[in-house]
Amino acid sequence: MxxxxxxxxxxxxxxxxxxxxxxxxxxxxxxxxxxxxxxxxxxxSTKPRRSTYQEPPEADEDVDPHLRNLAAMRIKGRALRHYAELMQQIEPATGMHNSPGTKKVGARPFSRTDAARAAGMSPHQHKQAMRTGNIPADQFEDMFERDDPPTVSELADAALCNNHCSLT
Structure with a gap:
């Protein structure tokens, strides 16, 4: 029963x-x-349980954890770079608070900040990614070809240097 x-x-x-x-x-x-x-x-008699936690794949014992971490840093940096390239395709909404027609409801254009919010990015992540996009492509690739790739914070700092300083 x-x-x-x-x-x-x-x-x-x-x-x-x-x-x-x-x-x-x-x-x-x-x-x-x-x-x-x-x-x-x-x-x-019971429904099969759907797991919300997925077991990580078995770690390959032949791969050095340090190399795995370096690969993850490279992937994250390149993902931020790609995010910045996509965001740069959106026209910046600077000075839109004084533009005619923005007083109407729903007249505000979709901004980069709106897109970042919709993508689930925090304001800090969005700013760091946008700064990463300001690094010239060849300099960006040189930074990632090193044995010790930069962290996201180091990338953002390099972009703030505005090409006057470099990471060593």
Missing amino acids: SYRQIAEADGTVNNDTVRRNLAAANAAPDAPTKITGADGKSYP
Whole structure:
């Protein structure tokens, strides 16, 4: 019998109460794997659980963790660079608060900040990525070809230097 059928037969409790009481009495391990529903069809007694946590893949023991970290830093830096390139395709919305037509509801243009917010980026992440996009492409690639690639903060600092200083 299903928990619902037991609850209906008892008439005083609901199926959740039946489930909890049977679990407390350790009756659940003996529960059948299939139950027959009110429609006469056979169903599994429990729904398969969907895991919200996915097990990480088995670590390859041959790969040095330091090399794995360097690869992750390179991927993250290049992803930020690509993000900045996409953001630069959006026209900057500077001075839009005084533009005619922006007083109407819904007349405000979609800005880079709006796009960053929609992408789930924090304001700090957005600024760092935009700064990363200001580094010339050849200098950016040179920085990532080193044995020790820069962190995101170092990339943003290099962009703030405005090409007058370099990372060593």
